[in-house]
Amino acid sequence: MVDPKLLYDVLVIGGGNAALSAAITARQAGASVLVLEHAPKAMRGGNSRHTRNLRAMHAKPTSVLTDAYLEDEYWDDLLRVTGGQTDEGLARMTIRMSERALPFLEACGVHFQPSLTGTLSLSRTNAFFLGGGKALLNALYATAERIGVLIAYDSEVRDLHVDDGFVRAVDITSNGFPMTVRAKCVVASSGGFQANLDWMRQYWGDAVDNFVIRGTPYAKGRVLKSLLAQGVAQTGDPTQFHAVALDARAPQFDGGLATRLDSVPFSIVVNRDGKRFYNEGEDVWPKRYAIWGRLIAQQPGQIAYSICDAKSVPLFLPSVFPALTAGSLAELAGKMGLDPAAVEATVAEYNTAVQPGQFNDRALDGCHTEGLSPPKTNWARRIDTAPFVGYPLRPGITFTYLGVKVNERAQVLMQDGRPSANLFASGEIMAGNILGKGYLAGFGMTIGTVFGRLAGEHAARTAKN
Numbered sequence: 001m002v003d004p005k006l007l008y009d010v011l012v013i014g015g016g017n018a019a020l021s022a023a024i025t026a027r028q029a030g031a032s033v034l035v036l037e038h039a040p041k042a043m044r045g046g047n048s049r050h051t052r053n054l055r056a057m058h059a060k061p062t063s064v065l066t067d068a069y070l071e072d073e074y075w076d077d078l079l080r081v082t083g084g085q086t087d088e089g090l091a092r093m094t095i096r097m098s099e100r101a102l103p104f105l106e107a108c109g110v111h112f113q114p115s116l117t118g119t120l121s122l123s124r125t126n127a128f129f130l131g132g133g134k135a136l137l138n139a140l141y142a143t144a145e146r147i148g149v150l151i152a153y154d155s156e157v158r159d160l161h162v163d164d165g166f167v168r169a170v171d172i173t174s175n176g177f178p179m180t181v182r183a184k185c186v187v188a189s190s191g192g193f194q195a196n197l198d199w200m201r202q203y204w205g206d207a208v209d210n211f212v213i214r215g216t217p218y219a220k221g222r223v224l225k226s227l228l229a230q231g232v233a234q235t236g237d238p239t240q241f242h243a244v245a246l247d248a249r250a251p252q253f254d255g256g257l258a259t260r261l262d263s264v265p266f267s268i269v270v271n272r273d274g275k276r277f278y279n280e281g282e283d284v285w286p287k288r289y290a291i292w293g294r295l296i297a298q299q300p301g302q303i304a305y306s307i308c309d310a311k312s313v314p315l316f317l318p319s320v321f322p323a324l325t326a327g328s329l330a331e332l333a334g335k336m337g338l339d340p341a342a343v344e345a346t347v348a349e350y351n352t353a354v355q356p357g358q359f360n361d362r363a364l365d366g367c368h369t370e371g372l373s374p375p376k377t378n379w380a381r382r383i384d385t386a387p388f389v390g391y392p393l394r395p396g397i398t399f400t401y402l403g404v405k406v407n408e409r410a411q412v413l414m415q416d417g418r419p420s421a422n423l424f425a426s427g428e429i430m431a432g433n434i435l436g437k438g439y440l441a442g443f444g445m446t447i448g449t450v451f452g453r454l455a456g457e458h459a460a461r462t463a464k465n
Contacts, residue, residue: 001150001151001152001174002034002036002152002155002172002174002179002181004179004180004181004182006182007182007183007184008032008033008034008150008181008182008183008184009026009031009032009033009183009184009185009459009460009463009464010022010023010026010031010032010033010034010183010184010185010186010187010456010459010460010463011033011034011036011170011181011183011185011186011187012026012033012034012035012036012186012187012189012456013036013157013170013186013187013188013189013190013223014035014036014037014038014046014188014189014190014191014427014429015035015036015037015038015039015044015045015046015151015153016045016046016047016048016049016137016189016191016427016448017045017048017051017136017137017140017427017445017448017449017452018048018189018426018427018428018447018448018449018451018452019035019037019046019187019189019190019426019427019452020035020137020140020141020144020452021104021140021426021448021449021452021453021456022187022189022424022426022452022453022455022456022459023035023144023149023187023456024108024140024143024144024147024149024456025452025453025455025456025457025460026187026456026457026459026460026463027144027147027148027149027456027460028147029456029457029460029461029464030460030464031185031459031460031463031464032148032150033144033148033149033150034149034150034151034152034181034183035144035149035150035151035152036152036155036156036157036170036172036174036181037151037152037153037154037155038154038155038156038157038190038218039153039154039216039218040153040154041153043216043218043254044137044141044153045133045134045137045216046191046215046216046218046219046428047191047215047216047219047398047399047428047444048133048136048137048445048448049133049134049137049216049256050133050214050215050256050257051129051132051133051136051257051444051445052128052129052132052133052257053122053126053127053128053129053441053442053445054098054101054102054105054126054127054129054442054445054446054449055074055098055125055126055440055441055442055443055445055446056069056098056099056101056102056125056126056127056446057069057070057071057074057095057096057098057099058099059099062102062127063112064102064112064113064114064115064127064128065115065123065124065125065126065127066115066123066124067124068124069124069125071092071095071096074095074098074125075088075091075092075095077125077287077440078091078095078434078440078443080287081287081290081438081439081440082434082435082436082437082438083436083437083438084436085436085437085438086433086434086435086436087433087434089408090406090408090433090434091434093408093450094434094446094447094450094451095446097450097453097454098446098449098450101446101449101450101453102127104449104453105136105139105140105449108139108140108143109139109140109142109143110129110135110136110139110140111129111130111131111135111139112127112128112129112130113128113129113130122286122441122442125286125441125442126286126441126442127442132257152174154174154175154176155172155173155174155175156172156173156174156222157170157171157172157190157222157223157226158171158172158173158178158222159171159222159226160186160223160226160227160230162227162230162231162232162420162423165231165414165418165419165420165421165423166420166421166422166423167183167185167186167420167422167423168182169181169182170182170183170186183463184422184462184463185422185423185424185459185460185462185463186422186423186424186459187410187423187424187425187426187452187455187456187459188223188224188227188404188412188423188424188425188426188429188430189425189426189427189429189448189452189455190219190222190223190224190427190429191216191218191219191221191399191427191428191429192219192221192224192241192399192400192401192402192403192428192429193219193220193221193224193225193400193402194213194215194219194221194241194397194398194399194400195213195215195216195217195218195219195220195221195253196219196220196221197209197211199221199225200397200400202238203238203239204239204297207297207302210301210302210303210394210395211243211297211302211394211395211396211397212246212248212250212251212252212255212259212394212395212396212397213252213253213254213396213397214244214246214250214254214255214256214257214259214260214396214397214398215254215256215397215398215399216253216254217253217254219399219428221400223429224402224403224404224429227404227412227423228404231414231415231416232404232405232412232413232414232415232420232423233404233405233412233413233414233415233417234402234403234404234405235402235403235404235405235430235432235433236400236401236402236403236431236432236433236435236436237401237402237432237436237437238400238401238402240294240400240401240402240432240436240437241293241294241397241398241399241400241401242290242293242397242398242399242400242401242435242439242444243290243292243293243294243296243297243395243396243397243398244260244289244290244292244293244395244396244398245260245261245264245269245289245292245293245296245304245306245393245394245395245396246259246260246261246293246393246394246395246396247259247260247261247319247320247321247391247392247393247394248303248392248393248394249321249392250320250321250394250396255396258320259320259321259396260289260396261306261316261319261391261393262285262289262316262317263306263308263312263316263319263389263391264280264285264289264292264306265280265281265284265285265288265316265378265379266308266312266315266316266361266379266381267280267306267307267308267312267383268280268306268307268308268346268347268350268376268383269292269304269305269306269307269393270304270305270307270338270343270346271299271300271303271304271305272299272300272301272303272304272305272337272338273300273339273342274333274338274339274342274343274345274346275342275346276346276350276374277295277299277304277374278292278295278374279374279375279376279377280376280379281367281368281376281377281378281379281380282377282378283364283378284363284364286440286441286442287440287441289439289441290398290438290439290440290441291438291439292393293395293396293397293398294395296393296394296395297395302394302395303392303393303394304392304393305336305338305390305391305392305393306390306391306393307329307332307343307347307383307388307389307390308383308388308389308390309383309384309385309386309387309388309389310385310386310387310388310389311381311385312381312389313389315361319391323389323390323391324336324389324390324391324392325387325388325389325390326386326387326388326390327386327387327388328386328388329343329344329347329383329388330343330344331388332388332389332390335390336390336392347383349372350369350372350376350380350382350383351382351383351384353369353370353371353372353375353380354367354368354369354376354380354381354382355367355368355369355370355380357380359379359381361379364378365378365379366378367379367380367381368380398444399428399431399444400428401431401432401435401436401437402432403425403428403429403430403431403432403433404425404429404430405430405433406424406425406430406433406451407419408454409424409454409458410424410425410426410430410451410454410455410458411423411424411458412424412425412430421462422459422462422463424454424455424458424459425451425455426447426448426451426452426454426455427447427448427451427452428444428448430447430451431444431447431448434447435447
């Protein structure tokens with residue numbers, strides 16, 4: 001399908017939501033568009049295959065979102081999870097443009113489910129894709145194909161030729177055949193480098209052998225490495241990543257959402273020495289779930305264990321792998337390979353510190369411990385009702401934050417601050433501009449959609465001129 005003799009208007013590298021948003025927008029603006037997807041068709045879509053929602057600003061209730069979620073509150077939520085490590089101008093622009101993301105996706109055939117209630121507390125902030133990430137991608141690909149976007153699967157970009165900020169050509173391997181492709185404009189939407197364990201090892205050493213890559217195995221970072229080596233400005237901390245607490249029994253790659261565990265707020269979490277190491281009740285789960293992968297990565301052996309009792313099991317989604325259960329804490333510790341005495345002592349100390357309160361699993365309830373370090377500041381209840389339940393946890397890496405620097409038009413910036421004449425970026429490869437650390441549920445998809453549309457619009461406009 002790739003014709004090396006053609007000069008395409010817009011070449012999009014990647015096959016996820018950010019790439020398709022760019023491709024569809026560019027094609028709707030009249031550009032000829034070629035999408036290069038590294039994966040085969042059955043595994044198309046990068047990490048977007050495993051997503052389920054998008055965080056959107058709105059001034060009043062919508063068909064799938066309740067109440068209102070305005071810019072300042074959205075910004076405050078982002079500010080708290082990033083600790084201020086964000087470009088405020090780009091972040092606020094993304095927040096404002098997120099209001100138009102849902103109508104755009106709906107026009108592309110994406111369906112959303114009714115507002116979500118329950119312990120995730122997202123009915124007001126996040127719109128969930130009906131059918132999940134694969135349904136989202138199926139709709140986007142169907143729209144792209146219908147309007148004339150050319151899509152090449154099994155097509156890996158090997159290198160980009162950048163001359164003074166201008167992409168002259170792109171070397172690829174398509175279905176096993178090497179060739180060079182040329183385009184007036186290029187949009188890089190190829191993700192991070194989390195599946196490149198050798199690259200990850202430069203920052204984390206042998207700890208990476210205990211990491212689980214919960215998303216696509218195709219995110220090797222080849223495009224990112226090529227661009228950074230040719231004068232493109234870098235953003236983001238290479239040691240930072242979006243990582244969650246994942247079931248330690250998950251496959252090393254591509255386990256997706258099913259392997260994530262949400263038991264943490266209603267449990268205590270101990271390391272392999274049987275000791276707690278962080279406040280499990282710091283905030284509602286959508287604002288804290290993405291810190292736990294990194295916390296576990298910093299523990300001995302990159303392993304941790306969530307421990308709760310029968311009272312808490314109904315409060316979170318069931319695990320894809322069976323929970324470890326036992327009639328006593330000592331028996332449970334033995335099943336998890338932990339020192340029973342250490343676990344019993346930790347739980348006893350925690351139980352003693354729990355203060356009376358009105359437990360509420362759907363809000364910050366103030367049920368807390370006193371005299372305990374680290375404290376538990378919400379949802380603290382005694383662990384005293386058999387059967388006792390445990391889950392082994394590993395750091396599950398979603399995407400890395402090292403990326404290319406961009407401006408408000410999604411133009412990639414060079415090291416001297418100049419915008420590239422014909423290179424744009426969207427999605428995880430540029431998310432580090434806005435996500436310096438931490439994560440906000442659904443915000444990665446927001447960045448991908450907003451910057452995909454910006455990249456597609458400005459790439460098409462540049463190609464015409």
